[in-house]
Each structure stands twice: as C-alpha cells, then as structure tokens.
Amino acid sequence: MGTLLEVKGLSVSYRRGGVAVRAVDAVDLDVPAGAMLGLVGESGCGKSTLARALMGVLPGNASIDGGRVxxxxxxxxxxxxxxxxxxxWRELSFVPQxxxxxxxxxxRLRDQMREVLCERGGLPTKxxxxxxxALFRSVGLDPVRLTDFPHQFSGGMRQRAAIAMALALNPKLVIADEPVTALDVIVQRQVLDTIRRLGRDLGLSAIIVTHDISVVTYLCGLTAVMYAGRIVEQGTTEALTRRPTHPYTMGLMNASPDLHEPVETLVPIEGAPPDLADPPKGCRFAPRCPLALAACRESDPPPVVVEPGHSAACFRAAEAGALREAARKASTWTR
Ligand SMILES: Nc1ncnc2c1ncn2[C@@H]1O[C@H](COP(=O)(O)OP(=O)(O)OP(=O)(O)O)[C@@H](O)[C@H]1O
Ligand code: SF4
Ligand SMILES: [Mg+2]
Incomplete structure (x- = not known):
C-alpha cells in the first residue's frame, strides 16, 4: 500500500492572551491508502487541532509553525x-466533532447535499x-428523510448524515473527529458498524479521532496515540494493543473497561494532561507516569522503533514487557 497522507514535523500553535499554546508539536504520521488510522488520546491532547490542521480549517488565532502535510x-x-x-470535500473531507x-x-438535508454535489462536485441536480x-442508503438512513431539517433528526441520524456528506464526492481521505462520542452506546455501535462496513466496502482511507481506545480497536488497523501535542506511540492496532510500549498507552488501555474482567482491576491514569502553554520539561508524561525515572524529567525521549512499523517515545521502551506487568497492577501503577 502506498502512502496517501504523509505528515512530517507538523507544529501548530494558538495565540491565547499574550501566550502561545503549542497544541501540536512536531507530529509525524503516515496514512497508507485504504487504511483507517485511529488517533487516540485524552481531552486536550491536540487531536482536533491536528485534524483541523490536516484539513486546513484552523481558527484565526492558530498558526502552523512548521512541517509538511x-x-x-x-x-x-x-x-x-x-x-x-x-x-x-473532493479530496479531503471532515466529519467535525x-x-x-x-x-x-x-x-433541508437534500439542499445541503445538492450544495456539495452540484456546487463542489459539478453534478446536475437530478x-x-x-x-x-444512494449515500443516505449507504449510511443506513431512509432517503425519504432527505427532505427533513437537521433538527428533525436524532443525534445518531445527524451523525450518519454528516458521514454521508463527507463521502459525497468520494474523497481520498475522510477525517472523522469523535464520530460517536455524543451518542448513546447502542447508537454508537450502529454508527461504528456503518463506518466499519464503509471502510470494507469502499476501501475508505480515514483518520478516526477518539478518546476511546475501544473505538480504535473496533475500527482501525493502525493507531497513533497522542499525548500533550505529540504522537507518543504508533503502529498497527494489533501491535499496540497486544504489546503497548509507552506507559501512556498502557494507562489508556487500563482505563478502558474489559467486560470480562472484574471492575476492581481497572487501574487508570491519575491526574490530567499538562497545560500546553507551559508543558513540563523532559517527557511530558513524566508527572503522571508511575514508571518514570529521574532521567525522564531531564530530556525528551525520542521515538524508537520497537518492531517494524511500531514506535514509541519512551526511554524505557526496551523494558516494555516488564513495564506492562507493572502497569496491570494497582500496587505498581501508582505514583
Ligand atoms: N481556538 C482555540 N484557541 C486557543 N486554544 C485552543 C483552541 N482550540 C483548542 N485550544 C487548546 O489546544 C489544546 C488542544 O485542544 P484540542 O481541541 O485540539 O484537543 P482534543 O484532543 O481534541 O480534546 P477533546 O478530546 O476535548 O476534543 C488545548 O489546550 C486547548 O485548550
Ligand atoms: S520516558 Fe519515562 S516518564 Fe516518559 S513514559 Fe517513559 S518511563 Fe514514563
Ligand atoms: Mg477534540
């Protein structure tokens, strides 16, 4: 598979008051043609900023400080x-948060579809x-609802309509920002099934932004984990979930309940991501990392390749097997 999207060293800042907030910091990311990549991380890690920078739809107080898309x-x-x-729409389309x-x-939905298909796609009205x-059918919506206004739709139906619009002109890449977060779990599952089917049937290339690692494992063959503006681990979803190597990824997996395990075994990450106006020195996860060493607070860990196609930015990546054991137990996963 060739590379469809190649992101190198992308940095984005916001001006807030007199301060620059570096929300995306030197991000490298590749999306091969036909792949779905899950971009996962907690609230405030920079996922939407990265998604908007890729689309070229950043707000006025944001600037691209460097890099290539x-x-x-x-x-x-x-x-x-x-x-x-x-x-x-024609090459890149977006399902916003x-x-x-x-x-x-x-x-009405029909008029919004016409705007995309006629004005941007050059199709005659008929x-x-x-x-x-056809698009409404493909996302599981009854085409009679095309004459409705958005407020006549449920949240799940609106999300399906937004996905249908994003697919309208067969874009090369779709970026969906938290496509199911606002929905109840039953509707979440239905919309996820629709996206999964579209991925399979259309060979869709997509970036799925989410804070929920279980959404990524359900939909995406590739995963990138974002923390405090940086990609801290990336690889195939199988490698990341079977052999998580960055302690932040281990913590995200701990925080995602496994229905087959008793609830007492949940050992989530304490604290919150740092203020990006003043990030900590060294590894940005160090203030929350139960496995941090003194050296972690001194300098930034560079990404290291842990197996082909799988990299992690952690000084202790070579000890990942032992770290995974420690991350599973509440007694060793506390600071
Ligand atoms: N328009 C803006 N102006 C100033 N700062 C912003 C703006 N939008 C986002 N930020 C800041 O950039 C950082 C990253 O925000 P972003 O929305 O990209 O995170 P996110 O990972 O998408 O979070 P969430 O999961 O809550 O959607 C945060 O510190 C946020 O406060
Ligand atoms: S570099 Fe150190 S602080 Fe950062 S994730 Fe690895 S062990 Fe934790
Ligand atoms: Mg967001």
Whole structure:
C-alpha cells in the first residue's frame, strides 16, 4: 500500500492572551491508502487541532509553525487558502466533532447535499439527488428523510448524515473527529458498524479521532496515540494493543473497561494532561507516569522503533514487557 497522507514535523500553535499554546508539536504520521488510522488520546491532547490542521480549517488565532502535510505527494501547506478550500470535500473531507456543525440548521438535508454535489462536485441536480439517495442508503438512513431539517433528526441520524456528506464526492481521505462520542452506546455501535462496513466496502482511507481506545480497536488497523501535542506511540492496532510500549498507552488501555474482567482491576491514569502553554520539561508524561525515572524529567525521549512499523517515545521502551506487568497492577501503577 502506498502512502496517501504523509505528515512530517507538523507544529501548530494558538495565540491565547499574550501566550502561545503549542497544541501540536512536531507530529509525524503516515496514512497508507485504504487504511483507517485511529488517533487516540485524552481531552486536550491536540487531536482536533491536528485534524483541523490536516484539513486546513484552523481558527484565526492558530498558526502552523512548521512541517509538511502531503496528500498523494502534494504538499498542502504550500497551497493558497483558496486552493486549499477547493480540495475540501473532493479530496479531503471532515466529519467535525459536533455533527450539528457539519449540517446547516436552516436547510433541508437534500439542499445541503445538492450544495456539495452540484456546487463542489459539478453534478446536475437530478444526478445529485440520485447520489444523495444512494449515500443516505449507504449510511443506513431512509432517503425519504432527505427532505427533513437537521433538527428533525436524532443525534445518531445527524451523525450518519454528516458521514454521508463527507463521502459525497468520494474523497481520498475522510477525517472523522469523535464520530460517536455524543451518542448513546447502542447508537454508537450502529454508527461504528456503518463506518466499519464503509471502510470494507469502499476501501475508505480515514483518520478516526477518539478518546476511546475501544473505538480504535473496533475500527482501525493502525493507531497513533497522542499525548500533550505529540504522537507518543504508533503502529498497527494489533501491535499496540497486544504489546503497548509507552506507559501512556498502557494507562489508556487500563482505563478502558474489559467486560470480562472484574471492575476492581481497572487501574487508570491519575491526574490530567499538562497545560500546553507551559508543558513540563523532559517527557511530558513524566508527572503522571508511575514508571518514570529521574532521567525522564531531564530530556525528551525520542521515538524508537520497537518492531517494524511500531514506535514509541519512551526511554524505557526496551523494558516494555516488564513495564506492562507493572502497569496491570494497582500496587505498581501508582505514583
Ligand atoms: N481556538 C482555540 N484557541 C486557543 N486554544 C485552543 C483552541 N482550540 C483548542 N485550544 C487548546 O489546544 C489544546 C488542544 O485542544 P484540542 O481541541 O485540539 O484537543 P482534543 O484532543 O481534541 O480534546 P477533546 O478530546 O476535548 O476534543 C488545548 O489546550 C486547548 O485548550
Ligand atoms: S520516558 Fe519515562 S516518564 Fe516518559 S513514559 Fe517513559 S518511563 Fe514514563
Ligand atoms: Mg477534540
């Protein structure tokens, strides 16, 4: 599989008051064609900022401080904003964190579909309406609902409609930011099943942003774990879940309940991610890491390859087997 999206050294800051907040810091990420990559991490780690930077839809107080985002070999960061906008929907499409933001409340779904399919995709109205019917069916929505307004939809239906819009022009890459977080568990499962089926049937290339590692294990062949603006571990989902190597990944897995294990065995991560306006020196996870050594507070651990296609930015990566044992027990997973 060739590389579809290649991100190298991407950094993004926000201006907040007089302070710069580096929300994405020197991120490297590859998405092969036809792959689904899960981007996982706690709230405030920079996932949405990274997703928006890839799409070129950052807010006005944000700036790209460096790096390259190449789609099919073309560097998107060198394009003018107008050229970048032309790529939206046709090459890159986005399901934003709140699906209501993807849909305009004052237009019927059919008119919003027409806008994407006719104005951006160049289809005549009749062909656009036929495509909208097919898209609604593909995400499990009854096409009669195309004449509804977004407020007439349930949360799950809105999310499906947002996914249908994102797929409208067969983009090369879809980025979905927390596609199921706002939904109840039954509807979550239905929407996840739809995304999984679309991935299989269409060979969809996607980045699925989520704080829930179980969503990633269900949908994605590849995983990147983000902490405090950085990717701290990445590889195949199988390698990461079977052989997590960064203690943060181990902690995220601990915090995800296994229905087959008694609840007492949950040993989540204490504390909260750092303020990105003033991140800690050394490894950014050190203040919360039960396995930290003194050296971890002195310098940044660089990513190390632990097996082909699997890397982790931890000084203790070579001891991962023993660390995994320690991470499973409440007695050794406390600071
Ligand atoms: N528009 C903005 N202006 C200033 N700072 C922002 C802005 N948006 C996000 N941030 C800051 O950037 C950091 C990363 O935020 P981001 O929304 O990317 O995180 P996230 O991982 O998507 O979190 P969540 O899981 O809550 O959606 C946070 O410190 C946040 O406060
Ligand atoms: S480098 Fe040190 S503090 Fe950071 S995750 Fe590894 S063991 Fe923990
Ligand atoms: Mg977010």
């Amino acid at each position: 190449a789609l099919d070999g073309e560097d998107l960061t060198e394009l003018t904003p107008a050229k970048r906008r032309q790529r939206l 709140t699906s209501m933001n993807a849909l305009d409340p004052v237009y 062909a656009a309406d036929e495509r909208a019917v």
